[in-house]
Amino acid sequence: MRKTKKFSRSSSNRLFSARRKTNTTRKKSAHYAAKARIKAARPVHRRIMLHPITVLFLLFAGVIIVGMTLKSSAATYDVHGKVAAAALTDGAVITSPADGTNFTTATQSVSGTCPDNSYVKVYVNNTFAGVAWCNAQQFEVQISLYTGHNDLRAQDYNVTDDPGPTTPVISVTYTPPAPPPPPPSPPPNTITGSAGTPITVQGNDGSYSGSGNANDSAPLLLTSDFHYQTFVTGSEFKWSVDLRGGVAPYTVHIDWGDSQHSTLVFKKAAVFWIQHTYTQGGYYKINIQSVDAVGTTRTVQLAALIKKAGDASIFSLQNNNGNGTSSTATTHSWWHNWIWAAWPIYLILLLMATTFWLGERQEYKKLMNRPTLKKRYSHR
DSSP: OOOOOOOOHHHHHHHHHHHHHHHHHHHHHHHHHHHHHHHHTSOHHHHHHTSHHHHHHHHHHHHHHHHHHHHHHHTOEEEEEEEOOOOOOSOOEEEESOTTOEESOSEEEEEEEOOSSOEEEEEETTEEEEEEEOBTTEEEEEEEOOSEEEEEEEEEEOTTOOBOOOOOOEEEEEOOOOOOOOOSSOOTTEEEOTTSOEEEOOSTTOOOOSOSOTTTSOOOEEEOOOOOOEEETTSEEEEEEEEESSSSOEEEEEEOSSSOEEEEEESSOEEEEEEEEOSSOEEEEEEEEEEOTTOOEEEEEEEEEEEOTTOSSSSTTOOSTTOOEEEEEEEOOTTHHHHHHHHHHHHHHHHHHHHHHHHHHHHHHHHHTOHHHHHHHOOO
16 A cells, blocks of 8 residues: 655745745846846946946056155255355445435435445335436436435345345435415315315216325335346336325336336226336336325335346346346145146046946846846846
8 A cells, every 4th residue: 555655744844935035046147147148248448447446546646656755845845046146345335425415306316426336216205215226337217205304325236135234324415495375265176275285176977086185095006026127129117106105096107218108097006017128228217206186295116127038147248257146946745747637647547447337237227127037037
């Protein structure tokens, strides 16, 4: 008699569970196999640009470039070179005006003696008033005096801006002439100040763009500074000038010393740049005069040292004996020159990798979402 093997209910459940797991595993394996075939069919740029080694290289290169950039910025420094010219043994001496002179005109000429291959700065009450190149051991500077006491001082410098010996200060006095009696009634388009000084109103509408009046404002000041610097013919001469005080607006007249003139108008105090191009080499006196709204004038004199391209000096009669040089250069670390070229290349590669990844990711999603692939290889 044939025996029939009986299975318990628990054994039947275990068998059903094993078969279900086998079917699920088979479905998963088929799904992963389909994915593997899709991945294997990826284009070459996908396998290269997003390869783990490529990603690691991009990260490593980014760290190196950032580190080099920071180090390059920290290692940048300025180098100042100076071959000193022969020291000046004689100082600039003011011979005119004489000590104790009283003037009734604000604009005056200061002249005197000075050593060759030098320039002379003139100060009025310790404020820069003008500069002149020493020509044939003589200098002359146009200055403006302040009301009352004025101390005039001349200081010579060589071409590397080293000062010569100091010389005595000359004291002069400026007494402005008595103002004319005020008119019986102010003319049109004027405002009378607290001391009766007429201030011209700007604009046809009667509006006044100035500030205050002659008695309420600080004294008009026009000043600058100077250091030895030569410019080449055809290039732009450029210098900074400071205009403040007085009563706005201001008109500035510039005589460039080559028969050319310029006029500038400022509605308020300003530090401005003057610019001019010279076609011939040589030394040019630049006279700058400012006039404020109440007619107060100030004058400052600058020097333009112009040489022809290739010449060692601004004057053909001068030689290089005793002349020094002064230069400033910015020095960078050795990788400074190429680090800024590496940044654009690195950013382009990074952008390319990101773009390829986004495009392939989109295509991969489209393939995996196909109905046939979902039907055959999807699992619960």
